[in-house]
Amino acid sequence: QKEVEQNSGPLSVPEGAIASLNCTYSDRGSQSFFWYRQYSGKSPELIMSIYSNGDKEDGRFTAQLNKASQYVSLLIRDSQPSDSATYLCAGYSGSARQLTFGSGTQLTVLP
Amino acid sequence: GAGVSQSPSNKVTEKGKDVELRCDPISGHTALYWYRQRLGQGLEFLIYFQGNSAPDKSGLPSDRFSAERTGESVSTLTIQRTQQEDSAVYLCASSLRDSGADTQYFGPGTRLTVL
Numbered sequence: 001q002k003e004v005e006q007n008s009g010p011l012s013v014p015e016g017a018i019a020s021l022n023c024t025y026s027d028r029g030s031q032s033f034f035w036y037r038q039y040s041g042k043s044p045e046l047i048m049s050i051y052s053n054g055d056k057e058d059g060r061f062t063a064q065l066n067k068a069s070q071y072v073s074l075l076i077r078d079s080q081p082s083d084s085a086t087y088l089c090a091g092y093s094g095s096a097r098q099l100t101f102g103s104g105t106q107l108t109v110l111p
Numbered sequence: 112g113a114g115v116s117q118s119p120s121n122k123v124t125e126k127g128k129d130v131e132l133r134c135d136p137i138s139g140h141t142a143l144y145w146y147r148q149r150l151g152q153g154l155e156f157l158i159y160f161q162g163n164s165a166p167d168k169s170g171l172p173s174d175r176f177s178a179e180r181t182g183e184s185v186s187t188l189t190i191q192r193t194q195q196e197d198s199a200v201y202l203c204a205s206s207l208r209d210s211g212a213d214t215q216y217f218g219p220g221t222r223l224t225v226l
């Protein structure tokens with residue numbers, strides 16, 4: 001049973017547009033959530049973490065968490081071609097003490 | 112070291128052989144994680160260590176897989192009698208503690224190809 005679900009995409013947006021990436025999770029015990037970016041052939045790198053309901057902004061990135069609806073999203077404003085990558089959503093369960101990853105959404109920003 | 116390191120970066124082996132993959136975590140990180148990523152897929156959790164103890168081995172795919180860790184240092188993932196379905200990138204990550212608030216930093220991975 002997959003606990004973290006993402007649209008696999010691919011998602012294409014033009015340069016300068018807002019890219020919206022969504023993720024849902026099934027484990028209500030999940031306490032914290034992470035968005036990782038993974039370039040082709042590279043290892044994942046952390047973009048954002050979010051622990052509380054609401055929005056969290058960091059530069060061009062905004063993470064949103066809604067625990068009642070069990071979804072997490074990542075907005076990328078003013079998308080750049082360098083943002084083209086696979087974005088992985090992950091939820092941390094304190095009971096399991098592990099990160100559960102979604103399968104990732106492939107984003108392409110078209111110049 | 113500055114980051115998580117893994118070796119070898121690539122490993123090609125024949126079906127039935129045993130392989131050992133190594134991970135050196137960031138110095139001072141007590142938690143260490145192993146993941147598997149098949150081509151075009153997300154990360155599949157295998158096992159984690161808090162210190163040299165592995166509280167959760169439920170993610171290991173079969174009894175051909177085992178892992179150990181020396182203190183709060185190097186970890187090795189061993190796959191015995193490799194099968195073609197074991198072909199994947201094996202990623203190691205470490206974090207300061209095994210807490211949901213601590214970021215996991217990933218190594219570059221070991222690409223395993225079983226012929």
